[in-house]
Amino acid sequence: MLFSGWVFMSLSWVLVVSLTAYCFYKTLQADGSKK
Amino acid sequence: MSEENKEVLKPVMPEDENESFGPGVSHTPRETWGSKIGLILAMAGNAVGLGNFLRFPCKAAANGGGAFMIPYFIAFVFLGIPLMWIEWALGRFGGRHGHGTLPAIFNRIWKNPVSKYIGALGIVLPLLIVTYYNYIESWTLAYGYFSVSGKYSGIHERQAMETFLEGYTGRTKKESVMAVPAGPATAEISVAFDKYYGDGVYRMNFEFRDANDKAVAGASEFAIYREPGPNTILPSKTATLPEQLESVYPGPGDTLASRPETVTFKFRTPVKPETAKIGLGWGNNYFNGYGAALLFFVITFAINIVVLYKGVESGIEALAKVAMPTLVIFAIILAIRVLTLAPVKAGALDGLGFIWNPDLSMLGSAGVWLAAAGQIFFTLSICTGAIQTYASFVKDSEDIVLTGLTTAATNEFCEVILGGTIAIPASVMFFGAAETAEIAKSGAFNLGFSSMPVIFQQIPLGSVLGAMWFGLLFFAGITSSVALAYPAIVFLKDELDYTHARAVTLVASILFVSALPVIFFFDRGFLDEMDFWAGTFGLAMFGFVELVFFCWIYGMDNAWDEMHHGHAMKIPKVFYYIMKYLTPAFILALMIIWGYQDGIGILTMNGVPAENAPVLWGARLLMAAITLFFCYLIKKAWDKKGQVHA
Numbered sequence: 001m002l003f004s005g006w007v008f009m010s011l012s013w014v015l016v017v018s019l020t021a022y023c024f025y026k027t028l029q030a031d032g033s034k035k
Numbered sequence: 036m037s038e039e040n041k042e043v044l045k046p047v048m049p050e051d052e053n054e055s056f057g058p059g060v061s062h063t064p065r066e067t068w069g070s071k072i073g074l075i076l077a078m079a080g081n082a083v084g085l086g087n088f089l090r091f092p093c094k095a096a097a098n099g100g101g102a103f104m105i106p107y108f109i110a111f112v113f114l115g116i117p118l119m120w121i122e123w124a125l126g127r128f129g130g131r132h133g134h135g136t137l138p139a140i141f142n143r144i145w146k147n148p149v150s151k152y153i154g155a156l157g158i159v160l161p162l163l164i165v166t167y168y169n170y171i172e173s174w175t176l177a178y179g180y181f182s183v184s185g186k187y188s189g190i191h192e193r194q195a196m197e198t199f200l201e202g203y204t205g206r207t208k209k210e211s212v213m214a215v216p217a218g219p220a221t222a223e224i225s226v227a228f229d230k231y232y233g234d235g236v237y238r239m240n241f242e243f244r245d246a247n248d249k250a251v252a253g254a255s256e257f258a259i260y261r262e263p264g265p266n267t268i269l270p271s272k273t274a275t276l277p278e279q280l281e282s283v284y285p286g287p288g289d290t291l292a293s294r295p296e297t298v299t300f301k302f303r304t305p306v307k308p309e310t311a312k313i314g315l316g317w318g319n320n321y322f323n324g325y326g327a328a329l330l331f332f333v334i335t336f337a338i339n340i341v342v343l344y345k346g347v348e349s350g351i352e353a354l355a356k357v358a359m360p361t362l363v364i365f366a367i368i369l370a371i372r373v374l375t376l377a378p379v380k381a382g383a384l385d386g387l388g389f390i391w392n393p394d395l396s397m398l399g400s401a402g403v404w405l406a407a408a409g410q411i412f413f414t415l416s417i418c419t420g421a422i423q424t425y426a427s428f429v430k431d432s433e434d435i436v437l438t439g440l441t442t443a444a445t446n447e448f449c450e451v452i453l454g455g456t457i458a459i460p461a462s463v464m465f466f467g468a469a470e471t472a473e474i475a476k477s478g479a480f481n482l483g484f485s486s487m488p489v490i491f492q493q494i495p496l497g498s499v500l501g502a503m504w505f506g507l508l509f510f511a512g513i514t515s516s517v518a519l520a521y522p523a524i525v526f527l528k529d530e531l532d533y534t535h536a537r538a539v540t541l542v543a544s545i546l547f548v549s550a551l552p553v554i555f556f557f558d559r560g561f562l563d564e565m566d567f568w569a570g571t572f573g574l575a576m577f578g579f580v581e582l583v584f585f586c587w588i589y590g591m592d593n594a595w596d597e598m599h600h601g602h603a604m605k606i607p608k609v610f611y612y613i614m615k616y617l618t619p620a621f622i623l624a625l626m627i628i629w630g631y632q633d634g635i636g637i638l639t640m641n642g643v644p645a646e647n648a649p650v651l652w653g654a655r656l657l658m659a660a661i662t663l664f665f666c667y668l669i670k671k672a673w674d675k676k677g678q679v680h681a
Binding site: 007016019022024027031 | 100384434438445447451452
């Protein structure tokens with residue numbers, strides 16, 4: 001795997017994991033604030 | 036579930052009769068989601084399908100690798116997320132007034148009698164798609180069983196595994212022609228044997244012309260059996276061989292333990308190679324007719340109907356709570372196993388490199404951008420009408436902005452991280468980069484149903500891993516198929532006051548009858564015809580229509596307020612303009628390009644064999660009949676309960 005492949009894979013993974021984690025975190029936070 | 040949560044998710048009731056729309060409002064309490072996590076998992080289950088694990092890696096590998104992710108994420112932001120929010124908003128908007136499908140929702144937005152018939156697309160398209168989707172889903176169940184039972188054990192070549200799938204789908208005979216290279220007249224001709232379809236008896240018919248142009252023709256049988264069993268059918272030793280033929284290899288009645296490299300003819304007098312006609316016939320030994328395909332289809336169909344019959348909370352949500360975590364766990368185990376396999380033709384990093392090494396020059400190709408937009412469009416399951424129906428069960432004050440984004444993000448996690456780490460890297464490791472490129476171009480089915488079973492047979496505990504692979508595809512499939520079938524059920528309940536059981540029974544009857552031609556005419560293009568008009572072009576058309584209705588007829592200001600009603604997260608203002616201008620332009624472009632590139636040829640049946648034309652007309656007739664039937668039901672509902680309030 002080329003260095004550029006690592007860069008694209010890492011960026012994509014970080015982007016997707018961050019988005020997913022952020023969404024679930026905010027969802028739990030929003031549910032918590034309702035309670 | 037906590038009491039507070041129950042309060043948040045209490046059943047949705049029509050708020051005010053005067054505010055109602057459509058053919059009146061049922062006073063029966065509508066179904067509702069049991070919990071927020073159940074809603075997210077069900078919506079994510081709708082989005083996560085076979086395409087996440089098969090279509091995405093093929094598209095990425097064939098369209099620039101890592102560079103594909105640039106247009107992919109751009110399409111995600113400008114096409115996927117806006118449409119996701121719009122569909123959630125449309126659904127909750129309808130549910131507030133007791134309607135979960137598009138005829139009544141469109142009729143509310145545009146009080147013209149035509150609007151409700153345009154909304155029929157939101158019921159008919161998903162119903163047409165699920166007609167054939169259930170069949171493909173049943174393959175995954177069947178292959179999971181075959182993996183454990185050892186039905187395909189011993190098939191170590193992709194071409195033979197492709198024949199296995201052909202046999203499963205009812206194509207029991209295989210005929211092909213072997214190519215003979217041109218050259219001067221010769222007494223010995225060797226032809227590469229590249230038609231290995233699997234073990235069994237091969238019947239060869241041949242004809243050559245000698246120097247006097249006299250025919251030298253004959254026929255013989257030979258067999259290939261790697262592991263002969265008690266039921267092995269032996270080839271006939273009796274052959275029709277011409278006098279001029281000295282010998283042929285494999286000879287009449289020969290049973291070989293492995294595939295021959297070549298078929299060799301030796302003649303007493305020279306023959307002209309360019310006159311050669313060598314036909315090869317093979318009877319599919321794996322299956323005998325449609326029995327297995329029908330059996331697994333009926334089982335898959337029955338599971339779907341049970342889930343639908345149990346309804347939103349006890350059926351769809353309960354399924355999603357089991358299927359989605361199981362799917363993710365299976366995918367993680369498979370991804371780890373693939374990445375820790377000993378290299379065969381290439382290592383794990385070469386496998387990842389194949390899908391992620393960027394070819395930035397591909398970004399100049401319009402086809403790559405189209406492929407990325409198409410992938411986002413299909414992977415999020417937008418424009419099918421299913422999201423609106425699921426969202427109609429969300430309480431009026433419930434957030435849809437954050438929840439919608441969460442489901443889209445969950446889908447991306449399953450696609451980019453899990454989907455990109457299993458099938459294509461494994462294929463590169465076992466078949467090499469060049470063959471994987473061919474596999475990726477030949478389509479997702481070949482990757483999933485031909486390549487992966489061959490790979491699993493070569494690794495320890497392969498039958499278990501194979502069952503997990505097809506199990507995850509089955510879970511990905513069923514969570515989508517129940518979502519696609521639900522709008523029609525909800526329409527019958529909301530607008531015609533059907534009981535739940537009666538609505539499920541009618542929809543199940545339509546689906547079952549419609550699926551039969553899909554199964555029996557699969558190899559003649561019935562499924563492909565439906566997939567283009569309902570599952571590709573129809574979706575883009577419907578997406579454009581709903582954008583026009585919501586963002587232009589209802590008005591972008593109203594749409595913006597509707598989306599933010601009860602919001603837990605504010606949408607950045609730039610999306611106001613993206614939704615109003617960019618997303619409709621994006622989807623209109625998709626519709627025009629798909630229609631121009633493929634639609635004209637498909638419409639005129641360009642290149643279709645004459646014997647398949649009636650089958651394709653049959654598919655069109657079926658689609659038209661289902662559409663007209665639902666238009667009739669819409670008319671009946673509105674006639675019964677009165678037209679829309681002015």
